[in-house]
Amino acid sequence: MLNLNDLRLFVRVVEWGGFAPASRALRLPKSTLSKRVGELERSLKVTLIRRTTRQFAVTPVGRELHRHAVEMVSLAEAAEAAVRGRTAEPSGLVALTCSVPTAQGWLSRVVPELLDQYPKLELKVHATDRFVDVVREGFDIAVRDHLSPLPDSSLVQRRIDVDPVWLVASPVWLRRRRVRHPSELVAGELLGSDSTWSLSRSDEVVTVDVAGRLSADESSVLLTAVRAGLGVAAVAASLCQAGVRSGALRRVLPEWTAGEVSSTLLMPDRRAQLPAVRAVADALAAARRGRGGR
Numbered sequence: 001m002l003n004l005n006d007l008r009l010f011v012r013v014v015e016w017g018g019f020a021p022a023s024r025a026l027r028l029p030k031s032t033l034s035k036r037v038g039e040l041e042r043s044l045k046v047t048l049i050r051r052t053t054r055q056f057a058v059t060p061v062g063r064e065l066h067r068h069a070v071e072m073v074s075l076a077e078a079a080e081a082a083v084r085g086r087t088a089e090p091s092g093l094v095a096l097t098c099s100v101p102t103a104q105g106w107l108s109r110v111v112p113e114l115l116d117q118y119p120k121l122e123l124k125v126h127a128t129d130r131f132v133d134v135v136r137e138g139f140d141i142a143v144r145d146h147l148s149p150l151p152d153s154s155l156v157q158r159r160i161d162v163d164p165v166w167l168v169a170s171p172v173w174l175r176r177r178r179v180r181h182p183s184e185l186v187a188g189e190l191l192g193s194d195s196t197w198s199l200s201r202s203d204e205v206v207t208v209d210v211a212g213r214l215s216a217d218e219s220s221v222l223l224t225a226v227r228a229g230l231g232v233a234a235v236a237a238s239l240c241q242a243g244v245r246s247g248a249l250r251r252v253l254p255e256w257t258a259g260e261v262s263s264t265l266l267m268p269d270r271r272a273q274l275p276a277v278r279a280v281a282d283a284l285a286a287a288r289r290g291r292g293g294r
Helices: 004-016 019-026 030-044 060-084 100-117 171-176 219-227 237-246 275-289
Strands: 049-051 056-058 092-098 121-127 141-146 156-169 196-201 204-209 232-236 260-267
Touching (some): 004 019, 004 030, 004 092, 030 049, 056 060, 100 121, 100 141, 100 237, 100 275, 156 237, 156 275, 232 237
Parallel strands (some): 092 141
Antiparallel strands (some): 049 056
16 A cells, blocks of 8 residues: 555645755655655656656656545545644645736735744645646645636635726826717727627616727736726726726726626635635635735
8 A cells, every 4th residue: 555645745746846845845855755755656666756957747647646646635634634623723735826917916915914824834826827727736725716607616616706897997088088878988999808898787788899909818908008098998896996096097987897707716625624725715715805905
């Protein structure tokens, strides 16, 4: 039977992307980690990790073992947590993935508070705009911002925020154009990557064609163009309300919204019960409820 501790160390080495970073995170000598992974390879008679002085690469069979090992280690940690009780102090590594804007925005302000509150907690934050397979890649929490409902899956879904989408423009643009109804919006002055906007007010819904000179799916690009007076953009309130408060931006048709952005935490079911994962998830939810870091 495989050594569970060796499997746990193998999982951490893969998650941290190398023996040196895993050594620092786990506070174990690099030689110890290499020895234990080597012993695991000998017992299985396969190569799990190719190591050179310049490269760290997980082999295909290593990736397959990692996928199963993550589940086994999670079960063991969940069993230990159940024995120790739900009041155990959060400790150990929590691997979290999110989009780049989320990492650069409100999440960057939550992380120091979390680490200060829980001295035994370790965080690994992976920021990317590609699709991440939470289970296969060994993450405990994924933060997803989405306009439409997420598909059903085996993952625990915890919605932590709903953010309305506002129409905003610069004061200069609004001095040139007076808009009282969505039908008065001119397609060529609307900025964004969507072909249409669905604007709603109470029970009224109006679809507007979007055909501006700028097509972009990144909010900071759109807001810079808006401040330059190039037109109107539909942006999540949390990303533009500071500009509205300062007067650099103005809401267009403030009674109307262009949908809403939901923020949801995705967690593997068994990982979601661990004290450390629960503590991080609760902190993220509290930050969004209080509009933390916005």
